Amino acid sequence: MxxxxxxxxxxxxxxxxxxxxxxxxxxxxxxxxxxxxxxxxxxxxxxxxxxxxxxxxxxxxxxxxxxxxxxxxxxxxxxxxxxxxxxxxxxxxxxxxxxxxxxxxxxxxxxxxxxxxxxxxxxxxxxxxxxxxxxxxxxxxGGCENKNIQYALPTELPGLGRAGRDLEGVRKCILHAVYQAQGQGCSAGFIGVGIGGDRTSGYDLAKEQLFRPLDDVNPNETLAELENYIMETANRLEIGTMGFGGKVTLLGCKIGVRNRIPASFYVSVAYNCWAFRxxxxxxxxxxxxxxxxxxxxxxxxxxxxxxxxxTDGAIVLQAPISEEQIRSLKVGDVVLIKGEMHTGRDEIHKYLMKHDAPVNLNGGIIYHCGPVMLQDDDGTWHVKAAGPTTSSREEPYQADIIEKFGIRAVIGKGGMGQKTSDGLKKSGAVYLNAIGGAAQFYANCVKAVKGVDLIEEFGVPEAMWHLEVEGFPAIVTMDAHGNSLHKEVAEDSMVKLEDLKDPVFAS
Ligand SMILES: O=C(O)C[C@H](O)C(=O)O
Ligand code: SF4
Structure with missing residues (x-):
């Protein structure tokens, strides 16, 4: 070979x-x-x-x-x-x-x-x-990569206060790194941490840690202790899988150290989703x-x-969806989507702000998704993988686009912010959370690819794919009444983060 x-x-x-x-x-x-x-x-x-x-x-x-x-x-x-x-x-x-x-x-x-x-x-x-x-x-x-974070010590951290240039400061940075990822990087996740180096080598070191087998033991005793502490403690934040709340938030923590120069003290954290390939x-x-x-x-x-x-007791949603049906949904409801949906992510949202939609989206469903697609010899497209992408990137556009086109449901993962929440309430729409990374699970719900637009301009992941689905499950995590599970979990986990403020490691 x-x-x-x-x-x-x-x-x-x-x-x-x-x-x-x-x-x-x-x-x-x-x-x-x-x-x-x-x-x-x-x-x-x-x-x-x-x-x-x-x-x-x-x-x-x-x-x-x-x-x-x-x-x-x-x-x-x-x-x-x-x-x-x-x-x-x-x-x-x-x-x-x-x-x-x-x-x-x-x-x-x-x-x-x-x-x-x-x-x-x-x-x-x-x-x-x-x-x-x-x-x-x-x-x-990319979703988990966007949740990497680097701290320059000393710094002030929300919920945890001052993080100084010692093990205590490092401890606080790592806990904050887990907190700030919420469900957006497809928790439960794994973190690689680099203490020291410069901005570049610090991140390199953090990523190197992701290559360590999960069951190894850190040869450095201090770091082994810190790894154990983080594994136990980060799970007290109860962010849970997909940020739905739950007992498990962190699946692995590996920490490395490298010398720094006197003026800089970095803690670099590489966040990896559950799909740790x-x-x-x-x-x-x-x-x-x-x-x-x-x-x-x-x-x-x-x-x-x-x-x-x-999906026992799930509510079936099929476009065109009425405003009445949307307003009857509340956070926590499980829905099963049937019929047509349209993919749209970063490029499409930007495009729709200034242009007409290539198809009628009134009462329709937008799926934040950049699928893997293959075309066979007779030109038919097949979905090879199609899980949701992180929705927060569409926050600047989403409310306007919902209103402009009469969209009733947006599917994605990780939730969206206040502007979208207000938009959902105003226009009568919901945000549905699909399970991030479950690309085969959702690809199997697609019964046919009805067509594609803007593929030449934006390429396969960013094009608008028109999909016919059956039994596509998702959870209402933001409803048309201003409720948001994401906001709730972020607030609750902040209270839990504050509980971890007191020093643990003597300096
Ligand atoms: O690009 C994607 O399909 C998803 C991305 O990895 C994300 O988590 O947002
Ligand atoms: S969508 Fe995939 S790559 Fe992105 S964070 Fe989730 S599991 Fe990871």
Whole structure:
């Protein structure tokens, strides 16, 4: 097997098959949540999704992220050729629908369509004195990447007060990092923390921690203690899966340290969603063949839950939806969508502010989603992965767009802010939270792709796809009466964060 084929296998497995340590953490969370709670329902959907992705060899989440490779190779190894092999494997994986075309030129807005482009993929080469090649890969999506955060100490933190230049200050920063992510990065999540370095190397260090197996023990005793403390304490925030409230908020915490210079003291936190896709292989440098898989020293099977998303008593929504039906919905209701919905994310929202919609959206449903799509030989499009994207990015536009086009329901994840909440009330619309990352689960609800608009302009993830769905479940988390589960959970978790203000580590 040539190196390129081995790399294609690595990419495919990383995108479609979660490693056992991550599965184990999710399984543990599943047991802890109360039967029938919203968090349990979300976790069940996640588990169902993980099983489907593995069985069907399809992306766990539609956002296959920024492909980032860490390569260790022997002295004299041809890195230039290996970089080409990686790029070819990336192009192939994209063609096969294992990766979403994710590489966008920030100046022109053009999606290259094949996941290559200036600086993409990210590849870090290191030499070592072993004679084989080790390749580690992480596919970290954008929603959780947006929740990374870096603190320059000393600083003042909401709820926790002053964070000084010591272990106590570090402790407070990490807790705040978990708090500020809420459900937007598809909690329950994993964090890699870098203490020290500069702004760049601090983040590098934080991301490096994400490559540590979840069950390792930090060789530095102080950090091992801090990791344990954070794991126990962060879960007291009760943000829960998807920010629905619940016992499990954090699934893993790994902390590294690097020297700093006297003037700077950074704490950098890399937040990774539950869809923690990282794997590795050891290759024979001569043949490129896979000699060993990393992170797979044991197996961890997940059971598909019987009825992942319990929809007993669910309300069926079908466009065009009446204002009356929308106003009868309240936070906590489970809905099942049937019929047509239209995807629209960042580019579409910006576009709709100034243009007419390509289709009639009156009474309609907008889905914040950038799917993975493949076109067959006769031109028919197929949905390969289609979970929700973080809705808060559409906050500046959403209320206006709902009003302008008479939209009745918006589906996304992570919730939206006050402006949207006011807009929902005024226009008679609801915000529906789908389970983030459950891209196979939702792709299976799509019965037909009715068409697409603006694909030339915006590329596959940002186009407006017209989808026919059946039994598509979601939860009302913001209703037309000004109620918001997201606001509630953010406020409650802030009170719990304040409880963690008192010093724990002597300085
Ligand atoms: O880009 C996406 O499809 C989703 C993104 O990863 C997000 O979490 O918002
Ligand atoms: S949608 Fe959620 S699960 Fe998927 S990459 Fe974004 S944060 Fe992760």
């Amino acid at each position: 040539a190196a390129k084929d081995s790399l294609l296998q690595l990419i495919t497995e990383t995108s479609t098959n979660l490693p056992p340590d991550v599965r184990r953490a999710i399984k543990k969370a599943q047991i802890q949540e109360e039967f029938g709670s919203r968090a349990a329902l979300a976790l069940n959907t996640i588990v169902d999704n993980i099983v489907s992705a593995e069985e069907d060899v399809q992306p766990i989440c539609q956002d296959t992220g920024m492909p980032t490779f860490i390569v260790h190779c022997p002295v004299g190894f041809n890195q230039i050729q290996f970089q080409r092999d990686i790029e070819e494997a990336i192009v192939e994986a994209t063609k096969l629908g294992k990766l979403r075309p994710n590489s966008v030129d920030p100046l022109t807005g053009k999606n290259t369509g094949n996941n290559l482009g200036e600086g993409v993929p990210v590849v870090h080469f290191h030499q070592w004195e072993r004679d084989d090649v080790e390749v580690k890969l992480i596919l970290k999506g 990282r794997l590795g292989v050891v290759l024979d440098p001569a043949t490129g063949e896979i000699k060993q898989w990393l992170y797979r020293d044991y197996e961890e099977k997940l059971q598909r839950p019987e009825n992942a998303f319990s």
